[in-house]
Amino acid sequence: MSFVIKKIDHVQLAAPKGCEVEARAFFAGILGLTEVEKPEELKKRGGVWFEFGTFQIHIGVEEPFTPAKKAHPAFVVENIEELKTHLSKNRVAFSADDNLPGASRIHVHDPFGNRLEFLEWL
Template sequence: MTSATIPDFAFDFTFDGVHHLHLAIPPGGEGLSRVFWGDLLGMTELEKPVEPGSLGGCRFRGGRLEVHLFVESDFRPFREARPAILVRCLGDLARRLEDKGHPITWEDGLPGFDRFHTFDKVGNRLEFLEPCS
C-alpha cells in the first residue's frame, strides 16, 4: 500500500523509536562483537536468555537501544542494507571511533541530519545519525 492509497480513517498509533536491532554475526563472532559494542561503543552486555537450538550470540544495551546479535552459520554481513541509529553528540561518537582506529565515512544526502557510516568488527554496515541543530 502506498501513501497515495491510505484509507480515509484515522490511525490511533504512532511509532516511537526502536527497542532493539537484531543483527547476525558469524560463528565465534561474540568476542569481536564484545570489542565493538561493549568496549568501543560502551554498551552494557546483557544476559542472553537460553534459547533451544541457539548457536550463541550476545546482547547489549546503551541508552534506549538494545542490540541482539545472533549466530548465523552461513553468515554474510550487511554491506549496503543497514540499521540507522539515532545518536546524541554524534561528533563525540565519531571521535571515539576514529581515536580507537575505527574508520568512519561521513555522508551527505539526508536533509536535516548529520550522519556517518562504519562497519562493526564482523563486517555489518551501520549508520549513525543526529538531527542537525
C-alpha cells in the same frame, strides 16, 4: 485494526560463529553499550545481546554468514563530532554522508562487515 505496533524491541545483526569476543570489544568496548544476559535456552546458539536506553541490539550467529552491506540500523547520536573523534582514536573507520538534509551522519562497519549508521539531527 484491533492491534497496535508500539515500538521496536530489538534489532538483530548477524555474525559468524565465534563472534562473541569481537562483538563485546566493539559494541561494549568502543560503542559503550551494556551487555544483556541472554536467556539460558538461547545461550547455546551463540551470539551476544546489548542494550542502550530501552533498545537492544542482538548479535546472532548465522552460518553461512554474509554481512549486511545495505540494510542497517540507524542510531541517533548526541555530539556526533565526539563520536567521530572516539572512533578515530579506536581505529574504527567511518564515512561521512551529507545526503540527508538536516542531519550529520556517518556509516561504520562492525567487526563482521555489517553496516551501521549514526546520525545527529541538526
